[in-house]
Amino acid sequence: NGGLVVFPTETVYGLGADATSSEAARKIYSAKGRPSDNPLIIHISSPGEAEIYTETSPLYYKLAERFMPGPLTVIMKAKPTVPFATRGGLSTVAVRCPENPIANALIKKAAVAIAAPSANLSGSPSPTSASHAISDMMGRVDMIIDGGACEIGIESTIVKIEDDGSLTLLRPGKITVEELLTVADVVSIAGAVTDKLKSGERALSPGMKYRHYAPRCELVLIDGDRQGIADYVLSQGKKRLALIAYDEDIAFFEAKYPELKIMSFGPATDETEQAKRLFSLLRECDGLELDLILAPLPTPKGMGLALYNRMIHAAAHQIIKCDGEING
Ligand code: TXA
Numbered sequence: 222n223g224g225l226v227v228f229p230t231e232t233v234y235g236l237g238a239d240a241t242s243s244e245a246a247r248k249i250y251s252a253k254g255r256p257s258d259n260p261l262i263i264h265i266s267s268p269g270e271a272e273i274y275t276e277t278s279p280l281y282y283k284l285a286e287r288f289m290p291g292p293l294t295v296i297m298k299a300k301p302t303v304p305f306a307t308r309g310g311l312s313t314v315a316v317r318c319p320e321n322p323i324a325n326a327l328i329k330k331a332a333v334a335i336a337a338p339s340a341n342l343s344g345s346p347s348p349t350s351a352s353h354a355i356s357d358m359m360g361r362v363d364m365i366i367d368g369g370a371c372e373i374g375i376e377s378t379i380v381k382i383e384d385d386g387s388l389t390l391l392r393p394g395k396i397t398v399e400e401l402l403t404v405a406d407v408v409s410i411a412g413a414v415t416d417k418l419k420s421g422e423r424a425l426s427p428g429m430k431y432r433h434y435a436p437r438c439e440l441v442l443i444d445g446d447r448q449g450i451a452d453y454v455l456s457q458g459k460k461r462l463a464l465i466a467y468d469e470d471i472a473f474f475e476a477k478y479p480e481l482k483i484m485s486f487g488p489a490t491d492e493t494e495q496a497k498r499l500f501s502l503l504r505e506c507d508g509l510e511l512d513l514i515l516a517p518l519p520t521p522k523g524m525g526l527a528l529y530n531r532m533i534h535a536a537a538h539q540i541i542k543c544d545g546e547i548n549g
């Protein structure tokens with residue numbers, strides 16, 4: 222009925238409303254404090270519903286067969302059923318069919334696609350639990366559905382189907398480039414996934430140009446081993462800092478700095494666990510009186526590419542090599 226509902230998905234909580242209503246889209250932008258040129262993903266309950274809203278192609282159905290329902294968003298040419306307000310004025314629209322049963326049931330009951338960005342206030346980390354969503358959205362929406370913690374913890378992989386039948390990766394997620402290549406012959410990675418946009422450069426995905434997932438205090442990523450990280454901690458003197466560390470390294474840091482606030486990022490090789498924890502850790506840091514958060518720079522491979530992408534954005538590209546050189 223044009224109202225706003227926060228609902229769980231397997232990736233992060235969404236802030237949903239009727240995808241066919243311009244008025245509903247405007248309410249979403251206003252509740253989030255989001256610029257209205259940043260388009261919304263429309264959520265469907267089965268892959269075939271994409272026909273109502275977009276010009277599909279055989280590649281879409283190949284992707285759907287392999288990855289839907291699930292954490293994949295596909296961008297295609299929009300049909301007029303999706304108002305310009307929902308798609309941020311673009312000629313394309315992003316479609317996703319979530320796997321979470323509550324999300325699926327909600328879309329079915331609504332009997333219309335649900336437009337939904339992540340249910341965070343613009344600029345803060347995406348909510349991965351109902352309590353995150355409540356702290357950002359209570360009082361701004363008509364309903365919040367508590368579905369517990371999100372299984373994946375980072376937002377969906379976004380790909381665009383290009384006119385020549387290739388795919389462009391606009392946002393990495395749980396579904397990796399390697400997996401996409403089992404379905405598409407060519408997957409190119411948009412520059413903004415790993416690099417800073419040069420001034421004047423246009424982001425393919427409007428959301429990429431905004432500062433993202435940002436904790437309230439400074440976040441710096443360390444490109445180095447645990448000794449490099451330890452040296453950097455020492456160089457920060459009296460700053461109030463927290464260190465996000467791989468489980469294998471925690472005892473090492475605790476022995477060196479018994480006073481240091483250390484947060485577990487999960488095992489070094491378990492990117493699935495790290496993804497689940499990332500946004501929650503950043504929010505937890507917001508609750509502490511800190512000057513600086515330090516975290517290891519992930520390796521941008523497999524699902525590590527998604528962690529890398531979220532973390533360089535959250536850190537506003539402040540990456541320090543363990544020799545102390547700043548690349549930013
Ligand atoms: O996992 C997810 O995708 C979550 C859950 C709720 O489904 N949603 C989500 O939405 O992350 P949002 O709005 O926070 O991020 C969507 C991103 C934005 O960066 C937006 O600019 C981009 O997708 N996007 C949406 N439609 C697009 C389009 N037609 N062309 C290019 N980029 C688009």
Ligand code: MG
Nearest residue numbers: 338339347376
């Ligand atoms: Mg978002």
